[in-house]
Amino acid sequence: GNSLQIAQEIASRTGQEITFINSGGSADTDDTVFVVCPVYSYNIPRIVREYLPKMQLKPEQKAVLVVNFGSSPGNVLMAAFKDFEAAGIELRYGFGFQMPENYIMMFEPPSEEEIRELTSLVPEHVEYMLAHINGESHFEIQDSRFASLFTHFGRKWEKRMSSTKAFRVSGECTSCGLCESICPRHVIxxxxxxxxxxxxxxxxxCGCIHRCPAGAISHKKSFKRSRYVNPNVHLPDSF
Known part of the structure; x- marks a missing residue:
């Protein structure tokens, strides 16, 4: 829901429509195309990197990458610049917003107060970003120590993190099928x-874990942690 909240804020200010990449949609014809996504393993997600060649942007279209992260973003923008370049896209602008941490395989979600504080800053962040995409190329993000090293090894960790063997389903499952519907990889x-x-x-x-209405889905590394749902994004908006 973090990326969707940001995308909705951008759409409300620019009049653009949101395209979900896992639905197979292509980039629109707007002068500026925003790619909004989370940071996974200090990189943009694999599903986003695989989508980039399908965007087929025209030379006059501007590509803007907007990432969000819970703790450290690593050196994600510089790595993403190379990913866009490999797909034949000139990435001219990059921004990063800190949002509530939701990777519960490693972290406990933040308190309700911190969630409200971080999500309430989205309009301010988007306003700042839109004011800085009309000039020269601009890349701005909170950086971290050893950022490039984190991003380098994060790319190597991805294969290990793609395993689904540690997911569990309890007897509370109601067979609603929501997890199947929202999985971006369609692996459920x-x-x-x-x-x-x-x-x-x-x-x-972690969408299947966080969004399960019965709390029936868990991962062996998330079992005792609470769930997180962005309070500004309602379930129908996720489809």
Whole structure:
């Protein structure tokens, strides 16, 4: 929900429509195309990198990358610049917003007060960003110590993190099918009334865990941690 909140704020100010990349949509014809995504393993997600060649931007279109992260972003913008370049896209602008941490395989979600504080800053962040995309190329993000090293090794960790073997489903499952619907990789199927992970190509977005209305889905590393749902994004908006 963090990326969607940012995308909705951008759309409300620019009049653009939001395209979900896992739906197979292509980049629109607006002069400026915003790519909004989280930071996974100090990089932009694999699913985003795979989508970039499909964007087919025209030379006159400006590409803007807007990432959000919970703790450290690493050197994500510089790595992403190379990813865009490899896809034949000139990335001219890059921005990063800190949002509530939601990777519960490693971290406990923040308090309600911190969630409200971080999410309330989105309009201010977007306003600042829009004011800085009409001039020369601009890259701005909170950096971290050893940032490039984190990003380098993060890319190597991705294969290990794509495994789905550690997901669990409890008896509280109601067979609603929501997890199957929202999985960006489409690796969840409902079989005999319960979710089954069909492929080790998970993004570890944790959406199935956080969004399960019964709290029935967990990961062996997230079992005792609470769930997080962005309070500014409602469930129908996620489809």
């Amino acid at each position: 199927s409902i079989k005999d009334g319960r979710p089954v992970w069909t492929s080790d190509s998970c993004e570890h977005c």
